[in-house]
Amino acid sequence: MKVGKNMIKKILFTLILILLPFKTSAQTYNLEDLNLSIAFDDDWYVFTRQNIYGNTILKDYGLTEKYMENLFRNYDIYIDALPKDFELEFFLRLKNVNNVNNLSNYSDDVVSEIALEVGKEVNTSNYTTYNNKYKYVVFTYQDKGFNILSYYTIVNRKGYTFSIQKPSEITEEDKQIMNNIIDSISFKIEEQYREESKTSHNIIDWNLVLKDALIGGIVGGIIGGTIGLIKYLSKKKNN
Numbered sequence: 001m002k003v004g005k006n007m008i009k010k011i012l013f014t015l016i017l018i019l020l021p022f023k024t025s026a027q028t029y030n031l032e033d034l035n036l037s038i039a040f041d042d043d044w045y046v047f048t049r050q051n052i053y054g055n056t057i058l059k060d061y062g063l064t065e066k067y068m069e070n071l072f073r074n075y076d077i078y079i080d081a082l083p084k085d086f087e088l089e090f091f092l093r094l095k096n097v098n099n100v101n102n103l104s105n106y107s108d109d110v111v112s113e114i115a116l117e118v119g120k121e122v123n124t125s126n127y128t129t130y131n132n133k134y135k136y137v138v139f140t141y142q143d144k145g146f147n148i149l150s151y152y153t154i155v156n157r158k159g160y161t162f163s164i165q166k167p168s169e170i171t172e173e174d175k176q177i178m179n180n181i182i183d184s185i186s187f188k189i190e191e192q193y194r195e196e197s198k199t200s201h202n203i204i205d206w207n208l209v210l211k212d213a214l215i216g217g218i219v220g221g222i223i224g225g226t227i228g229l230i231k232y233l234s235k236k237k238n239n
Contacts, residue, residue, distance in 0.1 A: 164178055
């Protein structure tokens with residue numbers, strides 16, 4: 001039995017569609033005050049310091065603007081995002097950093113050394129580095145009953161900590177979700193911070209940098225978070 005060229009093309013096209021990974025559409029957030037662009041799949045609720053006012057989604061879940069204001073301010077949060085199954089919570093937290101303009105200006109060896117120090121700070125041996133357009137320190141640890149996966153970098157003298165936290169184990173699927181978010185990120189590098197000074201590589205006190213950036217910035221889960229309150233309010237509403 002002969003198979004026509006058109007039939008072969010249809011079969012190949014069908015196979016390509018089957019083999020291609022399925023991707024949902026994404027929503028991009030351009031946060032000009034943070035020099036940051038970041039994308040989340042459409043099946044996420046994403047809250048920023050700018051969009052919480054008059055936000056109908058917050059009202060639907062019984063969350064107040066005041067609660068979100070306090071959450072953002074008390075934990076140095078600039079993004080709080082949740083997938084619609086409420087299985088985990090994403091946070092972006094910022095702290096000012098002295099002496100370092102951009103972590104990506106440094107060698108992989110230096111970034112690895114920082115990863116080691118961060119691991120000591122959060123008492124974990126589960127740390128590594130991640131390079132795409134930028135360089136990140138990556139670490140997984142436990143705190144306050146949460147499992148936490150964080151990506152940390154320094155851009156424009158600010159320490160950016162991108163984290164997901166959940167009470168259950170961080171899975172490989174969670175890690176892939178996080179990688180997709182991290183790979184969507186684009187920073188606008190300010191001209192005055194584009195390069196390190198000629199001597200900065202030799203005089204940096206990394207202990208001071210870590211103290212400025214990590215204490216209260218990376219270290220520590222966010223107790224309950226928005227997920228905890230949503231689940232509490234939903235349970236209370238149904239009872």
